[in-house]
Amino acid sequence: MEVLQRAGIGVSEAYQAARQLQDVYDASALSPGQAVHLRFGGSYQDRRLRRLKLRASAETNAAVVRTDEGGFAARTTKRDLKRRVHAAEGTIRSSLFAAGRRHEVPPKLMITVIRKLSYLVDFQRDLREGDGFEVLYATDTGPDGKRARVGPLLYASVERRGEQLEMYRFDAEGTGVTYFNSEGKSVRRLLMRTPLNGARISSGYGMREHPMLGYSRMHEGVDFAASRGTPIYAAGDGVVRYAGRNGGYGNYVKLDHRDPFTTAYGHMQRVADGVRPGAHVNQGEVIGYVGNTGRSTGPHLHYEILKHGEPVNPRSLDLPTGYELTGQELKAFKQRVAEIDRMRERRGEPTRVAQASCGEAESKPENAC
Missing domain, CATH: 3.10.450.350 (Nuclear Transport Factor 2; Chain: A,)
Structure with a gap:
C-alpha cells in the first residue's frame, strides 16, 4: 500500500x-x-x-x-518459461565446490550437491586432486530472456578412488527422498557420518594418548574441531535418550535410532531448546552447539556411533540406506534414469515448461519443478 x-x-x-x-x-x-x-x-x-x-x-x-x-x-x-538443461563436467583441483564454480554451476546447486553426496563421501579424505565430477541441472528463462529460476539438480556424480558415485533426482511418493543411486537406493543414509558443517577431524577413532590424562586409552568416537557455537545436527531420525551434563563428556546428548544404532554427542556448549529425554528428532535437526565443556582442550564435538551398544568407527561403518525403491516405484525410477541419461547426452537444448495464459484464470499453476 x-x-x-x-x-x-x-x-x-x-x-x-x-x-x-x-x-x-x-x-x-x-x-x-x-x-x-x-x-x-x-x-x-x-x-x-x-x-x-x-x-x-x-x-x-x-x-x-x-x-x-x-x-x-x-x-x-x-508466465511462458523455457527450461534449459545444463551440464558441467571436469576435474577437482582444490575442492568440489570450487570445481563447480569454475564451470559456472550456481552456488546454491553446488551446496545441494555437497550436502547430498556427504552421505557417501568424506570430503576431507576421499576426494583427491584430479578426481572427476559431473553435474546436470535445469534453469528456467522468462519471456524477457532473464533467468527466472535455478534448479532443480537432476544428476550429480563424483569420482572416489576410481569409483563413480552417482545420484539421480526422483520424487518418491510420500517419503521426501529425492536422490537415489542407479539401483534405486537412497543416497541418504540412516545416519550422517559428519553431523556438523565446516569442521575438521582433530582426533580419530582408536587407541591414542589422551591429551589431558597423559596415557593411552581407547578413543571410542571421532572428534571434530569447530568454532564455538557451531550447530550440531541429529545424525538420524530418533528419540532422545539422554540430554544434560555427563561427567567428562560435559554437555551431552544420546539418541536412539532404528535398531541397532545409537549416537552420542559430547562437549557441547549447550543443548538445543526442546531436546529432552523422550523427544523425537529428525535427521539434520539442530540438537546442540559446539563447545568446550567437560574434559576438553578446545571447542570440538566428540561424536560416537554405537551398534548393539558397542562403539564403532563412524568413518568406516557401512551404514544402511534410508529408503530403497521397489515394485512400480522402482520401475518408474528406472524410466526416469533413462530420461536423465538422455539429457546428459543432449545438453543445452531448451524445453518449454509453462505456456502463457491470456485468460483470466485464477487457479494456481502446476509446479514446473
Missing part, C-alpha cells in the same frame, strides 16, 4: 487495490528492488489506478485491474 501511495494514488483506492492483491499474492513477500508495474488513467493528470502487475513467482504474474463497476479484481497469469 505504501508503494501505491508514493505513486500518488489516494489512500482509499490504494487500500482497495492492496486488499484485492492479497487474494492472489502475499504482499509481505515483496522484496527490495522487486518491480511493481502501475498503469494509470488516460491522461497525465488522471492518477486513477487502472492496473497493477508484479511477478508473484517464477511461474506466475499477479495483477489487480479496475473493473467496469469501478472496483478492482485480482488474477494470476502463467
Whole structure:
C-alpha cells in the first residue's frame, strides 16, 4: 500500500487495490528492488489506478485491474518459461565446490550437491586432486530472456578412488527422498557420518594418548574441531535418550535410532531448546552447539556411533540406506534414469515448461519443478 501511495494514488483506492492483491499474492513477500508495474488513467493528470502487475513467482504474474463497476479484481497469469538443461563436467583441483564454480554451476546447486553426496563421501579424505565430477541441472528463462529460476539438480556424480558415485533426482511418493543411486537406493543414509558443517577431524577413532590424562586409552568416537557455537545436527531420525551434563563428556546428548544404532554427542556448549529425554528428532535437526565443556582442550564435538551398544568407527561403518525403491516405484525410477541419461547426452537444448495464459484464470499453476 505504501508503494501505491508514493505513486500518488489516494489512500482509499490504494487500500482497495492492496486488499484485492492479497487474494492472489502475499504482499509481505515483496522484496527490495522487486518491480511493481502501475498503469494509470488516460491522461497525465488522471492518477486513477487502472492496473497493477508484479511477478508473484517464477511461474506466475499477479495483477489487480479496475473493473467496469469501478472496483478492482485480482488474477494470476502463467508466465511462458523455457527450461534449459545444463551440464558441467571436469576435474577437482582444490575442492568440489570450487570445481563447480569454475564451470559456472550456481552456488546454491553446488551446496545441494555437497550436502547430498556427504552421505557417501568424506570430503576431507576421499576426494583427491584430479578426481572427476559431473553435474546436470535445469534453469528456467522468462519471456524477457532473464533467468527466472535455478534448479532443480537432476544428476550429480563424483569420482572416489576410481569409483563413480552417482545420484539421480526422483520424487518418491510420500517419503521426501529425492536422490537415489542407479539401483534405486537412497543416497541418504540412516545416519550422517559428519553431523556438523565446516569442521575438521582433530582426533580419530582408536587407541591414542589422551591429551589431558597423559596415557593411552581407547578413543571410542571421532572428534571434530569447530568454532564455538557451531550447530550440531541429529545424525538420524530418533528419540532422545539422554540430554544434560555427563561427567567428562560435559554437555551431552544420546539418541536412539532404528535398531541397532545409537549416537552420542559430547562437549557441547549447550543443548538445543526442546531436546529432552523422550523427544523425537529428525535427521539434520539442530540438537546442540559446539563447545568446550567437560574434559576438553578446545571447542570440538566428540561424536560416537554405537551398534548393539558397542562403539564403532563412524568413518568406516557401512551404514544402511534410508529408503530403497521397489515394485512400480522402482520401475518408474528406472524410466526416469533413462530420461536423465538422455539429457546428459543432449545438453543445452531448451524445453518449454509453462505456456502463457491470456485468460483470466485464477487457479494456481502446476509446479514446473
